[in-house]
Amino acid sequence: MKINQTVNKTTQFKVLSEDQIRQIYFAALEVLERTGGQVFQEEALELFKNSDAVVKGNTVRIPPFMVEEALNFYPRKITLRGRNKKHSLSLQKDTVAFGTGSDLPFTYDRETGERRRTVYNDVKNAGHLVDALSHYDFFMSHGIVGDAPNPQTYDRHQFMAMLESCTKPMVVTSVDGEGLKDLWKMGCLIQGGEEEFKLNPLFVAYIEPISPLKNDRTAVEKLLFAAEKKIPAMYTPCPSSGATAPATIAGMLVQSLAETLLASVLCHLKKPGMPLIMGGVTTLLDMKTSTYSYGAPELSLASAANTDISKWLNLIMFSTGGCSDAKILDEQAAAEQMTSLFYSYLSGANLIHDVGYIDHGTNASLESLVLNQEMIGMVKQFGQGINTDEEHLALELIEKQGPGGEYVTTDHTYKHWKEWYMPKLQDRSDYETWVGNGSKTMGQRVKEETNRLLEEHNPQPMDDKLVQELKGIIHDADKRHS
């Protein structure tokens, strides 16, 4: 028998030490105490005024004890459940789920090859692929429905497009508090009522502050509604280092944490115990082009550090990966997407979104979703770590086969090769075989696979009565806003 053994069941990865996390956390508390944040919504200002916070005009300053009290009330586990019950997703420490991003205004048209406005059917097609692809655990709309009758109600139409084609849990965006209320009503219809939705929410509401340290009316409305109805919600700062946050990663992390903590206090004042999720698309403003970069290595580094902080705070983490600045799905896209997939996964973030983004979060590509499925598979394999038990050390086998022996026909190989990652689209064949199969590039294979999935996969449909009820909610919203 052996004693004092430590075994890494998985690969280990951490950016910040515990002392560094404390430094960032205490700095964030100081920001809230000294600088505070701006809030542009009446009810929220009232809630702060009636608390120990100091409110002057729209600026709210918060003492650390209020933050520490609020943090004690957030759940460490949330279980989402898709329209199809088998797609259940437990969000808890070091459990990783991948999903798309949302609201891309443009789409790379598969017929013409041109960039054009995203429409209802594009969102539906993205959902179709997410439903089919095993490494996607949740769905955000990918594109934004640009052909809705009124921009003020696009969110309801978008959610409908998502529901029609995808049966997995979702993260949804909404126009304002009223929009989120309609989406929640639709979600309750699907889950079988308000109580069931509370137990197993269909979606998480995506909400974001405006960095630095501003909270606009619509974002706060959504937060307050989510707190009231106990809808899981993430408050996701999207700071650009050097422009809307300090140019240092540490400074950006301090500020974005302060933004998150302000929301945590506000939601707690509204109603304690809502499932609040920490978030962050922490990246930089590219100083050559003035774009918000989705492909910068700093995005991966800052995001992984942010996840370290979330774990220390016992908050569930919504992070970013699989995204790129490349205008089309090319070599740059693959390199950038793979980098952020790797580090977001290894960091142990719970919901990794924006998978498949190209053109720094403005352009949607269905092929990109298919390519990322393959890459996530590789990344997950790396995270598996190495088993070093006796069976895997294979000492007896090595002796049995001996120098000059072979392993390919042994029972041991027959049993264990299946532990390897099996690529679907990557080509590992010899040159002649590759030529014989038409000398296809990865891009061509990805395109064929995209076509196949769109043709062959059939997402489970919703029953007619449910569809009519959902459409009723959308119709009412359109009428109110006509």
Add this chain to the structure above:
Amino acid sequence: MSVDTTRISEAIAKGQMDELQAITQKALDDKVDPGTILNQGLLPGMDKVGQLWREGEMFMPEVLRSAKTMSKAMDILRPHLSEGDLGSAGKMVIGTVAGDLHDIGKDLAGMMFEGAGYEVINIGIDQPNDAFVEAAIEHKPTLLGMSALLTTTMPRMGEVINSLKESGIRDQMAVIIGGAPVTQEFADEIGADLYAPNAGSAVELTRQFFHR
């Protein structure tokens, strides 16, 4: 009497060695024609495996297990077969040329040919040119296979072919070559009949060659 092709095909695909040996023995006991067992039972069963492999439905360890299963059944059947029954699936001599200690490529190819019904004589690694000629004279194979994994040892393959010519037996067999640095151009250059880029395609290319 005929053979249960479905059961044979399944036993081969699943690598059930005992099962396939039992089926083969039973068929012989039932006086089924040995040629029928081979050509309507075993070979189509293995063809199916090759097809599944090319389509990405089966993988190397599974295919080799099937090949081994096939080869064990052939051990029982071979003494009962006439030369006519075997067709092109006759004897093969295979080895790695002098100066090259790489085993696995030629071993994989050898196993695949065993799976296709061949009796394979594997003469091993680092074999001098004469060893190939002597083995060819002794075993009278229908197919001679040579492998080289190094650019420095590739020229030995051409030398062996020349030695076969000098011994007057070059025409009695087809020569197939393979290995990572080998190409079709090189095969043409040295006068080999066949080149296969991998163990899987070797059997199929050889079959096509003999049926030409």
